[in-house]
Amino acid sequence: MTTSTTPFAILVELDGDGAHPAAWRFAAHSPTELLSPSRIAATVRAAERAGFTAATFEDSPLPPGQSFSGDGRAFSGDGQSTTAGRGGRGIIGRIEAIQRAAFSAPLTSSLGLVAVAHAVYGEPFHLSTQLATVDHVSDGRAGWLVGTDADAAIAAEYGRAAVSAEQAIADAADTVEVSRRLWDSWEDDAVIRERETGRYFDRDRVHYADFTGESFSIIGPAIVPRPPQGQVVVFAEGAVAARLGADVALVASIEQAADIRTEDIRTSVHRTLLELEVVLDSAGVSAADRLTALNAHDAWTPTPRARFVGTSAELIALLTELASDEVIDGVRLIPAVLDIDLDEIGRGVLPELRRRAVFRPPTAGQTLRQSLGLERPANRFAVDAPADEPGASHHSTATLEGASA
Amino acid sequence: MSNGTRTATTDPSRRRQLQFGIFFQGVNFSTIWSDAASGSQTDFESFRRLITTAERGVFSAFFLGEGLRLREHLGRLHDLDVAGRPDALTQLAALAAITENIGLVATQNTTYNDPLDLAHRLASLDVLSGGRAAWNIVTTDNAWTGANFRRGGYADHADRYTHAEFVVNTAKALWDSWSDDAISASRDADSWADAEAAGEVSERDAYFAVRGRGRLPRSAQQHPVLFQAGDSAEGRDFAARNAEVIFSAHGVFEPAKTFAADVRQRTLKAGRPADDLKIFPGQEFIIGDTEADAIDKARWVRESQVSPQTAIAFLEAVWGTDLSSFDPDGGLPDIDPVQDETGETRGAGFRGKRPREVADGWRAIAAEKDLSIRELVIHLSSGRGFVGTASGIADQLEPFADEHAVDGFNVTPWLIPSGLDDIVNRLVPELQERGIYPTEYAGSTLRENLGLRPPLSRREEPGLARLRA
Numbered sequence: 001m002t003t004s005t006t007p008f009a010i011l012v013e014l015d016g017d018g019a020h021p022a023a024w025r026f027a028a029h030s031p032t033e034l035l036s037p038s039r040i041a042a043t044v045r046a047a048e049r050a051g052f053t054a055a056t057f058e059d060s061p062l063p064p065g066q067s068f069s070g071d072g073r074a075f076s077g078d079g080q081s082t083t084a085g086r087g088g089r090g091i092i093g094r095i096e097a098i099q100r101a102a103f104s105a106p107l108t109s110s111l112g113l114v115a116v117a118h119a120v121y122g123e124p125f126h127l128s129t130q131l132a133t134v135d136h137v138s139d140g141r142a143g144w145l146v147g148t149d150a151d152a153a154i155a156a157e158y159g160r161a162a163v164s165a166e167q168a169i170a171d172a173a174d175t176v177e178v179s180r181r182l183w184d185s186w187e188d189d190a191v192i193r194e195r196e197t198g199r200y201f202d203r204d205r206v207h208y209a210d211f212t213g214e215s216f217s218i219i220g221p222a223i224v225p226r227p228p229q230g231q232v233v234v235f236a237e238g239a240v241a242a243r244l245g246a247d248v249a250l251v252a253s254i255e256q257a258a259d260i261r262t263e264d265i266r267t268s269v270h271r272t273l274l275e276l277e278v279v280l281d282s283a284g285v286s287a288a289d290r291l292t293a294l295n296a297h298d299a300w301t302p303t304p305r306a307r308f309v310g311t312s313a314e315l316i317a318l319l320t321e322l323a324s325d326e327v328i329d330g331v332r333l334i335p336a337v338l339d340i341d342l343d344e345i346g347r348g349v350l351p352e353l354r355r356r357a358v359f360r361p362p363t364a365g366q367t368l369r370q371s372l373g374l375e376r377p378a379n380r381f382a383v384d385a386p387a388d389e390p391g392a393s394h395h396s397t398a399t400l401e402g403a404s405a
Numbered sequence: 406m407s408n409g410t411r412t413a414t415t416d417p418s419r420r421r422q423l424q425f426g427i428f429f430q431g432v433n434f435s436t437i438w439s440d441a442a443s444g445s446q447t448d449f450e451s452f453r454r455l456i457t458t459a460e461r462g463v464f465s466a467f468f469l470g471e472g473l474r475l476r477e478h479l480g481r482l483h484d485l486d487v488a489g490r491p492d493a494l495t496q497l498a499a500l501a502a503i504t505e506n507i508g509l510v511a512t513q514n515t516t517y518n519d520p521l522d523l524a525h526r527l528a529s530l531d532v533l534s535g536g537r538a539a540w541n542i543v544t545t546d547n548a549w550t551g552a553n554f555r556r557g558g559y560a561d562h563a564d565r566y567t568h569a570e571f572v573v574n575t576a577k578a579l580w581d582s583w584s585d586d587a588i589s590a591s592r593d594a595d596s597w598a599d600a601e602a603a604g605e606v607s608e609r610d611a612y613f614a615v616r617g618r619g620r621l622p623r624s625a626q627q628h629p630v631l632f633q634a635g636d637s638a639e640g641r642d643f644a645a646r647n648a649e650v651i652f653s654a655h656g657v658f659e660p661a662k663t664f665a666a667d668v669r670q671r672t673l674k675a676g677r678p679a680d681d682l683k684i685f686p687g688q689e690f691i692i693g694d695t696e697a698d699a700i701d702k703a704r705w706v707r708e709s710q711v712s713p714q715t716a717i718a719f720l721e722a723v724w725g726t727d728l729s730s731f732d733p734d735g736g737l738p739d740i741d742p743v744q745d746e747t748g749e750t751r752g753a754g755f756r757g758k759r760p761r762e763v764a765d766g767w768r769a770i771a772a773e774k775d776l777s778i779r780e781l782v783i784h785l786s787s788g789r790g791f792v793g794t795a796s797g798i799a800d801q802l803e804p805f806a807d808e809h810a811v812d813g814f815n816v817t818p819w820l821i822p823s824g825l826d827d828i829v830n831r832l833v834p835e836l837q838e839r840g841i842y843p844t845e846y847a848g849s850t851l852r853e854n855l856g857l858r859p860p861l862s863r864r865e866e867p868g869l870a871r872l873r874a
Contacts, residue, residue, distance in 0.1 A: 024597050031589045031597050035532050035621065041502065061522070063603070063620045089596035092603055093588065094620050096529035099498035103533055106449070106502045122522055125473070125553040126492070133491035137449045137499035157617035158519045186489065191446075195439050198714030201489070203482040206475070219552040221475050221482070225447050225489040 006373045008323040008359050009273060009330030010350065011114070012050075012342065014043055015058035015097075019277055020336040021065065021090040022297035028339040035093055037103070043338060044104040047111055050346030051354065051361030053371050054112025055104070056145055056235075056332060059097035061118050061154045065090045089298055098130045105138035110361065112368035114143030114235055119172035120150060121158040125218055128179035135227035140367030143233040144179075146244050148172040163215075173244050174213030176234055180245070181209040183231050184379045185221035207381040229369050230376045242267040247374060250275050250332055252304045257327040271329040271372055274322060277307040279336040280315065280344040287311065294336065305334065312348035316356075319349070323358045329372075420840040423806045424813030424855070425833075426466035426510070427459045427825060428652075428687055431490030432476065432752070434719075435689070435786075437709040437819050438487050444822045446487050449499065454822035456500050459507055462829030463843050465854045466508035467500065468632075468652075468815060469493040471543065473517055474550045477750040478718055479727060485715050487821075494526050501534035508851030509534055510632055512541040515569040517554045521606070521617045524576035527629045528621045536625030536850035540576075541632035541652060544569045547749045560612060566635075566643045571610040573631070573647050577862050578606045580628050582619035626850035628860040645671035648682060649857050652815055656686035656789060661810040683812040683855055689790035689819055692827040696793055703792045706819055707783040716779035722751045723760045723767075733779040737764075737771050795831035799839060806841040812855075 017023040017034060024031055033039055047055045058064070065088055101113040113134060117127055135142035150168035155161060163171065187205040194202075209220030234246045238256045241249035242263060248271040251257045257272040279287040279294075287309045294300065308315060322328050335341030353359040362371040369376055429452070430436065437443055444451045456467050471493055476483040493511035501509060509530060513523060531538035544565040548558020560568055587602035589595075607616040633648035635641065644651045645668060655664040661684075669679035691706055693699025711719070713733035720737070721728050725744030742760030771781045791798045805811050818824025836842030847853050858864065 025592045027592065030592060031594070034588075037501065037533055037535055040533070061525075061617070063618055088600075091597045092600070092620070093598065093622060095533050096526055098495055099526070099529045099533055102495045102498040103502045105499050106453070122519060123517070123554055126518070129492040130495045133495035133499075136447055136491055137496065139449065153617070157521050157615060159613045159615040191489070193438055193443075195712075198712040199484045200438050200487055201482075201484050203484045206482055216555045217552075218554075219474075223472060223475055223489065224491050 009053040011054045011332040013334045018337040019334045022294045023337040048108040056114040057097035059116040063092040109364040116145045118147035119175040120168045124175040128182040132227045140228035145235040178211040182222040186225040261327040273330045275305040277334045279309045424465040426815040428468045428815045430470045434486045436487045451822040458825045462833045468510040471512035506846040510539040515572040516546040520572045520575040524579040531624035539630035575608040626852035645675040650683045653686045656688040688814045691792045716782040719782045799835040
């Protein structure tokens with residue numbers, strides 16, 4: 001699916017104080033300020049100012065960095081779980097990612113907002129409504145990174161029986177599928193405001209989802225109109241992206257990206273982003289020395305992801321090279337320490353990539369789909385609705401609603 | 406008008422004050438969608454406009470309703486009313502970013518939410534808003550709504566308040582699971598938080614057994630404020646035991662006083678001070694330049710709310726059958742309702758009515774007042790609402806404050822998004838001048854702004870602690 005016009009995307013993960021388990025010790029604020037609205041606002045504004053394509057917000061039904069089930073979960077996606085199990089010394093507090101994304105929406109105008117949301121044990125109907133809401137409040141900038149953790153501690157939190165890792169993926173796939181049906185359950189022009197007949201909406205353009213999966217069924221329709229993007233952009237880790245019907249895969253290696261790319265004709269996955277943990281030189285201290293200092297507090301054990309430890313110039317060179325790689329459509333950068341590495345990337349890396357025309361930041365009002373070069377999908381329930389051309393206005397919902405008012 | 410008398414007898418600086426909240430219902434027939442000034446129900450700009458106006462008018466709360474299944478009428482989607490609304494907590498998280506003081510109230514159901522998940526989402530909004538979140542507890546439990554959820558219609562209707570109390574207590578346990586000083590004050594501390602300070606919560610009732618750990622400290626107001634709206638004896642007792650604000654339907658003076666006396670008595674019996682439970686009835690305000698202008702406007706509002714089709718549908722919800730062959734400007738149907746009980750698919754206001762009794766009652770009103778179908782429906786929905794000039798309405802509101810019939814009103818705007826403009830620009834200054842409305846926020850948290858005590862589980866009084874045990 002990659003074409004010469006596919007924009008190179010650069011996403012950034014904004015959870016906690018950064019991915020390193022000792023990041024909080026090098027933050028610009030005290031631990032008690034981490035969860036304050038002003039700090040969350042400042043971080044997301046910094047990400048938009050830097051020009052990132054999108055921010056991702058990590059989450060889990062478990063406290064960050066903690067797994068209570070002792071099941072040896074090697075990798076939860078937050079990069080911390082291997083080092084900070086129960087009794088760990090890291091951050092244990094977190095505001096729900098969907099709400100952090102929604103809160104960020106009015107504070108930004110171009111940044112994509114991608115929330116991690118667990119899709120195995122919770123209520124899919126609520127989840128689909130929440131994600132559609134993020135898309136509405138951000139005028140089309142919402143993404144969903146699907147959490148598939150089967151952990152028994154998560155099941156206990158929802159009062160449900162734990163399922164196998166395999167079953168968790170199947171249930172998450174059902175959650176994605178029903179979400180997609182619910183997002184389409186209102187056609188774009190369902191709200192007609194027709195005085196003559198007294199009808200606010202056209203019931204022929206609002207559809208039951210009628211989904212029956214292995215572990216739940218949902219009748220629908222959605223209680224919220226179709227998201228501005230038509231479909232919220234669905235992200236997933238590379239190993240499960242195709243099974244989940246995701247639009248975007250986050251991969252740990254170029255090899256994995258190549259595997260997905262050779263299959264993408266048969267799947268929904270249209271973009272592959274390489275995950276990259278980042279430690280940069282800063283304030284005259286080399287990245288390697290910074291990492292040593294961080295690790296002296298709490299070791300950052302390796303994750304399946306690539307870890308970049310070096311200078312801004314070296315990162316620029318790496319990203320320039322990746323931008324020309326035909327199986328990679330972008331990267332998700334995972335800063336070791338937000339208050340240091342996010343700043344370094346924003347000041348020392350992205351401006352040069354822009355100058356080299358390797359990367360173009362999204363512009364105000366652009367949807368996340370537009371930033372990623374993804375089409376606005378046709379509505380599966382509409383009788384004669386062709387897919388919009390890429391770059392076409394995503395504002396059809398608003399326009400149609402307003403026009404007949 | 407009695408301006409002279411009023412200022413002579415009352416010192417504005419010492420009067421009891423009323424407060425306003427705004428109730429953005431999102432699904433109802435009271436929102437006029439056909440007028441040129443009617444904006445989008447879902448665009449964020451509509452919400453921004455409303456909430457910033459409300460905050461300018463020192464409103465204490467912005468309140469979102471909930472309905473977890475799109476309403477149906479005679480077996481098909483009900484298409485005459487505004488419909489389609491965002492997830493309340495997610496929407497309020499976005500609104501938290503553009504407001505400073507106003508409370509953010511999410512209606513959330515206790516039957517179709519997972520208790521710990523719900524508690525965490527409420528705590529998230531509370532922390533994210535700097536202590537401005539509230540939870541309006543509703544107990545909708547019908548199987549029709551359950552068709553959108555994993556467990557379906559699992560709960561016995563008789564258990565709905567027992568289960569609701571379990572969900573509330575589970576939430577409080579989660580909110581209290583962190584000690585006050587759990588998070589380290591310094592980056593040089595041994596760990597980010599005292600791991601022992603964030604304990605595990607394990608709760609069960611007949612339907613759920615949940616176990617988990619809190620992921621958040623208490624907010625600046627400790628817990629989200631608890632709202633409740635049930636009006637049955639059981640609902641009022643539930644509110645008296647658990648809630649801090651009761652969202653009542655009694656916005657007319659005498660019924661409001663009777664209601665207040667009743668719930669205050671129940672609150673005392675529940676071992677709480679009578680003023681622990683604030684009373685906020687829902688109300689509409691229709692403000693004109695003159696009394697005659699206001700009455701004209703009210704007529705226009707009612708006619709816009711009750712279209713001919715809406716009038717017929719209103720009757721159909723009781724009759725249970727297609728009445729489209731009847732003229733909305735003609736008399737009531739001579740046929741009898743075909744159903745024995747009204748359903749739940751049109752919302753709580755229609756549920757559980759006895760159709761034949763209702764039909765007979767309406768026929769009697771229509772006969773007595775010589776009303777057509779549409780005029781009857783307009784008549785039935787006109788009981789609520791203050792109509793008048795700003796100063797005339799302020800006159801009507803004074804006794805509510807002076808006699809403490811209510812603590813405030815939850816304003817239901819009939820026009821989105823401009824429906825608060827008249828209230829904030831014209832009525833609020835009148836009330837402020839008379840000393841019965843705040844001129845500024847008392848603090849930054851909702852609890853402070855409503856004049857509430859700390860949450861029940863966080864009070865030091867030994868008497869209350871004993872009652873809780």
